[in-house]
Amino acid sequence: MQKEDEAWYASWFNTPYYHLLYKDRDHREAALFMNTLTSYLNLKENDSILDLACGRGRHSKYLSRRGFDVTGVDLSEESIAYAKQFENINLHFAVHDMCVPYPQKFDAVFNLFTSYGYFKNDIDNLRTIKSIKAELKPGGYGVIDFLNVKLAIDNLVPREKKKVGGITFEIEKYIENGFIFKNIRFNDKGENHSYTERVKALTLKDFQTFFKQAEVEIKAVFGDYHLADFDEKTSERLILIFH
Structure with missing residues (x-):
């Protein structure tokens, strides 16, 4: 049972029921998104990617098979314990709070499948973006894949x-x-x-405010996993690419 005084994600994500409820997520769609995204970012084999709030590592595992050097981090100890069985020379997992910069720099940092906006206070949402900025190598890009709140x-x-x-x-x-x-x-x-x-009902305007405060620049905004243009009325996703 979830305790009233703890962050909901700290308890719910650590249960087998969370993974049962969402077990039918579209892995083919996820793979196509990763292919399209890494191609758009011009990432090369052995480039490093941080999968921020990776869960049990479905994106991390796929990216590793594609030849990238991937680190998946999540606050859920249960999820990371499960993911660690898949570790190899280019795939690593660790328990980590995404509000705090990971002690390594990457060519890209991915925050996928609405794994953002969980916090009660906006300061923690801002801290996360500042942490992503700190985790990027020069020329690297951060990606936040969020829901389109209006739709x-x-x-x-x-x-x-x-x-x-x-x-x-x-x-x-x-x-x-x-x-x-x-x-x-x-x-x-x-x-x-x-x-x-x-989940905080964050709009594109809200993200633009966070990015300005964190001193990061938006490169592109997309509305689906095919990287079509974002339309607030019709787009399924809000995908932000920044550096």
Whole structure:
């Protein structure tokens, strides 16, 4: 069960239920995005990439197979413990807080699949961007793959049920105090569970403010994993490339 006084991601991401609920994520789409993104950034074999908030390492593993030197970091000890079984000479994993600069510099830093905006205070969102800046080699690029808040809110489904692995997850979504909340409730083996995801409803304008404060420059803004132009009304994603 999630404790009221701890960050939601610290508890929820460490459970097997999180990985069960999201197990059907599109790996083919993720691979195509990584191919398109690394090509756009002109990354070469053996270039170094930091996968920031890597989870169990699905992007990290694919990038490593593509020949990049990849480090995946995440706050979830359970996720990193799982990912470490896949380590090799060009693939490394570590428990790390993304608000703090990792003690190494990279050709690119990727923050993927809406792994940003979890914090209660904007200062921590800003600290993360400043940390990415500190982690980049000269000429390197940071990438934040975020949801398009306007489209997400316009298409918000307040309540739904999803059955996965014999467990029925009851999901409630709502907007409150500038955050998109997702309450997740379920019963497993007679025990009730309840978790809440919370993501700041950050717009492109909000990111532009953070980037200005962090003294980083936007190179490009895209709206999907094919790197099409961003349109606030129709784009599925908000993908920001900066240095």
